[in-house]
Amino acid sequence: MSWGIRxxxxxxxxxxxxxxxxxxxxxxxxxxxxxxxxxxxxxxxPSYAYCSWILFLVLLQNVGGCLSSSNYLIGLGSHxxxxxxxxxxxxxxxxxxQITSGVHFRLHARTFIVAEPQGSRVVFVNLDACMASQxxxxxxxxxxxxxxxxxYTEQNVAISGTHTHxxxxxxxxxxxxxxxxxxxxxxxxxAIVDGIEKSIIQAHENLQPGSIFINRGEILVAGVNRSxxxxxxxxxxxxxxxxxxxxxxxxxxxxxxxEWGPVGAFNxxxxxxxxxxxxxxxxxxxxxxxxxxxxxxxxxxxxxxxNGTETMQLAASFPFSRGRPVTRLSSVARRVRNAFRQxxxxxxxSAFCQTNxxxxxxxxxxxxxxxxxxxxxxxxxxxxxxxxxxxxxGPGYPDEFESxxxxxxxxxxxxxxxxxxxSEQLKGKIGFxxxxxxxxxxxxxxxxxxxxxxxxxxxxxxxxxxxxxxxxDGPGAFDFxxxxxxxxxxxxxxxxxxxxxxxxxxxxxxxxxxLLDTGEMKEPYDWAPSILPIQILRIGQLVILSVPSxxxxxxxxxxxxxxxxxxxxxxxxxxxxxxxxVIAGLTNSYSQYVATFEExxxxxxxxxxxxxxxxxxxxxxxxxxxxxxxxxxEDIIESGPQPPxxxxxxxxxxxxxxxxxxxPGVNFGDVKTDVPFNSTFRRGDLISVTFWSAxxxxxxxxxxxxxxxxxxxxxxxxxxxxDDDDFCLRFIWSRPGKLSPQSHATxxxxxxxxxxxxxxxxxxxxxxxxxxxxxxxxxxxSNALVVA
Numbered sequence: 001m002s003w004g005i006r007x008x009x010x011x012x013x014x015x016x017x018x019x020x021x022x023x024x025x026x027x028x029x030x031x032x033x034x035x036x037x038x039x040x041x042x043x044x045x046p047s048y049a050y051c052s053w054i055l056f057l058v059l060l061q062n063v064g065g066c067l068s069s070s071n072y073l074i075g076l077g078s079h080x081x082x083x084x085x086x087x088x089x090x091x092x093x094x095x096x097x098q099i100t101s102g103v104h105f106r107l108h109a110r111t112f113i114v115a116e117p118q119g120s121r122v123v124f125v126n127l128d129a130c131m132a133s134q135x136x137x138x139x140x141x142x143x144x145x146x147x148x149x150x151x152y153t154e155q156n157v158a159i160s161g162t163h164t165h166x167x168x169x170x171x172x173x174x175x176x177x178x179x180x181x182x183x184x185x186x187x188x189x190x191a192i193v194d195g196i197e198k199s200i201i202q203a204h205e206n207l208q209p210g211s212i213f214i215n216r217g218e219i220l221v222a223g224v225n226r227s228x229x230x231x232x233x234x235x236x237x238x239x240x241x242x243x244x245x246x247x248x249x250x251x252x253x254x255x256x257x258x259e260w261g262p263v264g265a266f267n268x269x270x271x272x273x274x275x276x277x278x279x280x281x282x283x284x285x286x287x288x289x290x291x292x293x294x295x296x297x298x299x300x301x302x303x304x305x306x307n308g309t310e311t312m313q314l315a316a317s318f319p320f321s322r323g324r325p326v327t328r329l330s331s332v333a334r335r336v337r338n339a340f341r342q343x344x345x346x347x348x349x350s351a352f353c354q355t356n357x358x359x360x361x362x363x364x365x366x367x368x369x370x371x372x373x374x375x376x377x378x379x380x381x382x383x384x385x386x387x388x389x390x391x392x393x394g395p396g397y398p399d400e401f402e403s404x405x406x407x408x409x410x411x412x413x414x415x416x417x418x419x420x421x422x423s424e425q426l427k428g429k430i431g432f433x434x435x436x437x438x439x440x441x442x443x444x445x446x447x448x449x450x451x452x453x454x455x456x457x458x459x460x461x462x463x464x465x466x467x468x469x470x471x472x473d474g475p476g477a478f479d480f481x482x483x484x485x486x487x488x489x490x491x492x493x494x495x496x497x498x499x500x501x502x503x504x505x506x507x508x509x510x511x512x513x514x515l516l517d518t519g520e521m522k523e524p525y526d527w528a529p530s531i532l533p534i535q536i537l538r539i540g541q542l543v544i545l546s547v548p549s550x551x552x553x554x555x556x557x558x559x560x561x562x563x564x565x566x567x568x569x570x571x572x573x574x575x576x577x578x579x580x581x582v583i584a585g586l587t588n589s590y591s592q593y594v595a596t597f598e599e600x601x602x603x604x605x606x607x608x609x610x611x612x613x614x615x616x617x618x619x620x621x622x623x624x625x626x627x628x629x630x631x632x633x634e635d636i637i638e639s640g641p642q643p644p645x646x647x648x649x650x651x652x653x654x655x656x657x658x659x660x661x662x663x664p665g666v667n668f669g670d671v672k673t674d675v676p677f678n679s680t681f682r683r684g685d686l687i688s689v690t691f692w693s694a695x696x697x698x699x700x701x702x703x704x705x706x707x708x709x710x711x712x713x714x715x716x717x718x719x720x721x722x723d724d725d726d727f728c729l730r731f732i733w734s735r736p737g738k739l740s741p742q743s744h745a746t747x748x749x750x751x752x753x754x755x756x757x758x759x760x761x762x763x764x765x766x767x768x769x770x771x772x773x774x775x776x777x778x779x780x781x782s783n784a785l786v787v788a
Contacts, residue, residue, distance in 0.1 A: 075207035104166065122157075130164060154434055171188040211425055292350050353584060359552040437531070512603060597617065731746075
């Protein structure tokens with residue numbers, strides 16, 4: 001505790017009366033500086049002396065402004081959005097055989113709100129999901145309006161996806177994106193909408209004075225370009241401006257609460273969420289979700305344990321317990337981060353956000369043929385002409401979980417470094433601009449090669465043949481290949497059964513050979529969007545560009561440069577050369593990829609998935625320059641045409657859970673395969689226990705857990721140590737037969753180096769559905785075991 005006295009004297013020449021105003025400032029152990037009101041005296045003052053008090057108050061306010069570093073209100077929140085862990089197709093790889101069957105670790109919506117004390121505010125939500133969804137955004141905004149009125153709207157709320165390919169699908173509204181999930185999955189949709197709303201509510205209720213600091217730095221080995229032949233088609237003069245064919249820079253903002261200190265960090269870095277492969281079936285936040293989990297647990301203390309012969313004897317006194325009924329809240333109460341949460345302070349929230357990751361793969365060892373081990377063909381990513389054999393390798397190859405951990409740790413380690421060294425404070429206005437743009441035949445003015453300009457148009461949405469070839473992160477099937485600008489007769493005949501593109505559309509999309517004319521396919525409802533949201537959020541010198549798509553590396557560079565030029569040249573001094581412009585990819589809606597005009601000509605996967613033709617990027621740049629101009633001029637612009645709300649037209653073919661059962665004499669939660677009685681394990685060992693279980697779709701265990709490792713403390717109290725939101729503990733669900741009402745839950749715990757020596761046991765939570773629809777919760781425990 002430190003203190004100081006400041007005095008200000010005001011006198012009047014015609015009077016011997018003088019006033020001394022004294023202010024006491026106290027600085028506590030947390031560095032907070034606060035004025036302390038001194039008791040008034042009984043001294044009578046002439047009327048002119050009131051000027052002294054006015055001067056005193058003004059000076060006090062100014063001094064307070066100098067001593068306090070906070071210039072915003074900041075609030076952060078996080079909530080579970082983990083969807084159905086059984087029977088639902090995963091979103092990302094479009095592999096119909098990739099069906100959820102457990103949890104690697106949980107998915108979250110993480111939110112920050114930044115507000116001027118008496119002015120504007122912005123909201124940014126980061127989802128552990130493949131992408132944002134227009135119908136999700138629409139329904140979240142409807143809920144916010146019902147709760148807060150016009151405080152949070154489409155103008156100042158951004159909802160962005162990390163692009164994990166290991167989350168349940170079925171939550172988008174356009175046909176193309178829900179074909180493999182057998183249509184719309186209401187449970188996936190509700191989990192995401194509910195979680196976003198609750199994370200925003202939490203952030204809103206946590207709003208307190210605070211400061212934001214920004215830092216940037218490079219990560220060299222967390223992403224490689226998976227379409228280098230397309231990148232090389234960009235002008236050499238442009239490529240020569242950059243050291244690498246992917247963006248290596250991470251931009252991080254650090255949130256400092258005036259009372260509690262560090263309360264969170266959000267960062268943007270480009271790498272795909274494809275460390276987990278197309279054959280994985282466990283729900284996972286992939287490398288960015290892992291990095292967020294690592295950083296949020298960064299300051300947790302290790303559990304304290306004990307050792308010796310007494311530990312073995314103690315473990316022997318705790319054999320497995322039979323499955324028994326419990327309440328739904330039992331799982332929530334036993335969740336590790338609920339049990340240890342400090343209720344008197346906000347939780348630390350860390351998000352690893354996505355940016356222009358379109359052509360960036362986390363499989364940094366390169367792409368190789370699985371039959372020969374040789375590198376794949378450079379131009380087409382094939383092996384002897386077949387794309388199905390060409391796969392990228394992560395740094396933990398052949399273990400995808402290890403690759404996820406490594407790429408996650410590389411992002412986490414850089415984030416910690418940037419967090420600890422962040423010193424540049426964000427200061428200035430909070431601002432935002434938003435518009436809906438119809439990309440159907442949008443007129444775009446572009447420069448001519450020899451000078452002057454010309455007007456071109458975008459096209460109705462369509463995907464090319466190389467779209468079906470997939471990428472080296474997840475190759476497609478049949479005889480499709482990347483770099484195909486011709487197509488073939490057979491697949492064109494198949495295409496024509498659905499929709500034959502007009503000659504005008506063929507010419508507009510050239511040189512893309514159209515595989516699916518999605519923009520003109522309307523049955524049973526729209527297959528692809530045409531009206532898209534674009535948005536700019538401003539926090540001082542940080543400008544966030546919200547785009548509803550995956551920009552390639554060079555496409556993102558061009559967009560950032562164009563916006564930066566507008567801000568610096570037309571900002572009337574609002575921005576200096578130190579403008580931080582980041583792209584938030586896959587935000588508010590989804591419309592696949594945006595490649596440069598030159599990359600589009602090559603027609604690799606990213607170009608084939610650029611929906612609106614070769615001038616898509618130019619259209620984005622044109623419209624974002626309008627937003628940037630409106631931002632600096634504080635203009636009000638037209639909101640544009642509203643996107644459709646197709647929720648009532650959704651079709652779902654996913655069958656419901658009928659019932660769960662166990663063999664005669666077996667309870668739900670009973671152990672099927674246990675660890676040996678009184679067994680000992682060491683750090684790094686894999687421990688596995690299997691329980692009789694029920695379908696996880698009966699209860700998502702939101703903010704709870706299916707799997708738990710408990711640590712015995714004081715010889716009598718079981719304390720939660722790890723749950724299904726920890727990287728080291730996996731919940732794996734299976735049926736003995738496809739239509740069987742019986743099922744098993746296997747808990748796999750790779751004992752981490754952070755585990756304290758002592759006695760542990762594994763516990764499973766679940767919910768079983770009876771034939772007539774009643775759902776009952778249960779739990780069961782393994783034998784106790786020793787970690788030495």
